[in-house]
Amino acid sequence: MQRFVAQLNKKTRQHFKVQYFCWKNGLDSRKEKYAGLSEEEFRKRFKAVNEHWEFLQKWEKSLEYQEWYALYLQYKAKQDFLQMYEAVREKALKGDEKAIKLFLQLQKELKKINKNRDLATDEEDISMQIDDDDLKLSIP
Numbered sequence: 618m619q620r621f622v623a624q625l626n627k628k629t630r631q632h633f634k635v636q637y638f639c640w641k642n643g644l645d646s647r648k649e650k651y652a653g654l655s656e657e658e659f660r661k662r663f664k665a666v667n668e669h670w671e672f673l674q675k676w677e678k679s680l681e682y683q684e685w686y687a688l689y690l691q692y693k694a695k696q697d698f699l700q701m702y703e704a705v706r707e708k709a710l711k712g713d714e715k716a717i718k719l720f721l722q723l724q725k726e727l728k729k730i731n732k733n734r735d736l737a738t739d740e741e742d743i744s745m746q747i748d749d750d751d752l753k754l755s756i757p
Contacts, residue, residue: 621692622646625685636663637673638685702727 622644625635638644640651640659654662660670676682702723708716 621689633663633665633669633673634676634681637665637676638682641677642686642689644689 622635622639625638635646636649636651639646639649640654643652645652651659659665665673702720705716705720705723709720
């Protein structure tokens with residue numbers, strides 16, 4: 618989770634948003650422990666006055682917050698997939714036929730994910746090359 622929190626910190630200079638998001642979703646960072654804090658404890662610890670608190674509650678309904686939450690769910694899904702993969706792998710290695718079948722399906726899914734990621738990277742590389750070519754062509 619610390620990697621995810623670090624990514625959020627890179628997305629904004631308003632670190633109070635990251636602190637609120639982490640607290641609201643029970644995430645801890647390297648520096649702070651947010652999980653388990655009550656609202657009162659959070660507000661006292663981070664000196665969230667009423668106006669500030671109202672802003673954060675409104676921000677929670679914003680597109681930015683929803684995008685962060687979607688990223689958080691994607692991150693959790695990846696972590697869950699890896700845990701399931703390892704659990705199925707262990708059972709498959711012990712000879713469980715259902716686990717072997719499921720393990721092979723998971724491997725196919727993982728290959729698809731990696732292939733899609735590679736394609737996205739290739740598209741970014743091509744886009745960057747086109748941009749570079751455009752720059753070269755536009756120079757008199």
